[in-house]
Amino acid sequence: MPPLAAGVLSNLSGRKNETFEVSVISPLSGALNNCDRDLAYSFDDGPSIYHGEVEMLFDNAKAKYTSFVNGMNWSCIYDENNVQTLRKAVAAGHQIGSHTWSHAHLNSLSPEQQDLEIERLEEALWKIIGRVPAYFRPPYGECDKNCVERLNKKHGLTVVTWDVDSGDSVGASPSASIATLNALKYPQPHMPLSHETYQSSVETVAPAVVPSLQKQGYKLMTIQQCLGGKVPPYKIIGRPQERDETWTCANNV
Numbered sequence: 001m002p003p004l005a006a007g008v009l010s011n012l013s014g015r016k017n018e019t020f021e022v023s024v025i026s027p028l029s030g031a032l033n034n035c036d037r038d039l040a041y042s043f044d045d046g047p048s049i050y051h052g053e054v055e056m057l058f059d060n061a062k063a064k065y066t067s068f069v070n071g072m073n074w075s076c077i078y079d080e081n082n083v084q085t086l087r088k089a090v091a092a093g094h095q096i097g098s099h100t101w102s103h104a105h106l107n108s109l110s111p112e113q114q115d116l117e118i119e120r121l122e123e124a125l126w127k128i129i130g131r132v133p134a135y136f137r138p139p140y141g142e143c144d145k146n147c148v149e150r151l152n153k154k155h156g157l158t159v160v161t162w163d164v165d166s167g168d169s170v171g172a173s174p175s176a177s178i179a180t181l182n183a184l185k186y187p188q189p190h191m192p193l194s195h196e197t198y199q200s201s202v203e204t205v206a207p208a209v210v211p212s213l214q215k216q217g218y219k220l221m222t223i224q225q226c227l228g229g230k231v232p233p234y235k236i237i238g239r240p241q242e243r244d245e246t247w248t249c250a251n252n253v
């Protein structure tokens with residue numbers, strides 16, 4: 001068992017009788033900003049009320065996406081609609097990655113506070129989907145060398161950023177985002193950034209861009225797949241739990 005998932009495993013100590021699989025060997029090191037092949041469309045800051053539309057679009061297009069989620073950002077991850085959304089996305093083969101508990105500026109936190117940001121979300125996802133993500137995207141792309149090393153070594157996380165920004169979080173219009181993403185040329189690999197918290201990113205940009213990228217020849221796949229499948233998408237795989245009094249976003253860190 002790697003030391004990497006120590007935080008989560010200590011949280012799981014009350015569940016000794018349950019078998020679970022620890023599947024990570026070692027993460028990809030450094031912070032990766034692009035795929036090895038094809039294109040990994042990603043949606044950050046969820047789960048949001050638009051996530052179901054993202055999933056329907058990608059399922060209908062026979063494509064996969066990656067969702068980097070928070071514990072408490074726009075809503076609480078334990079809300080029942082978020083729980084159902086996440087379970088459905090995992091069942092459909094999309095990838096869920098970590099984006100910290102509270103959408104934190106990691107570089108301004110102490111190592112202990114960084115650990116809390118990682119572990120509190122890991123605990124939530126372990127309970128909700130029975131899986132602990134092996135991939136992480138730092139909010140704002142902010143994670144300096146020490147931060148990346150800590151995430152790699154202590155938490156066993158593969159750290160990814162992006163190579164193309166749709167611009168949705170900094171005020172780009174939907175048509176500007178569509179132009180940015182439609183300018184990508186197959187077979188150059190890409191790892192574009194977008195956010196599922198903006199209605200236009202989900203209802204206007206993605207529906208315009210997904211078919212045109214596919215028409216060029218891109219396979220739209222998860223980040224784990226576009227990085228060659230060398231590291232599995234989840235550090236630990238068990239089974240989802242049932243809601244209890246610990247499923248709360250109170251006492252937010």
Ligand SMILES: [Zn+2]
Pocket residue numbers: 044045099103139140
């Ligand atoms: Zn974010």
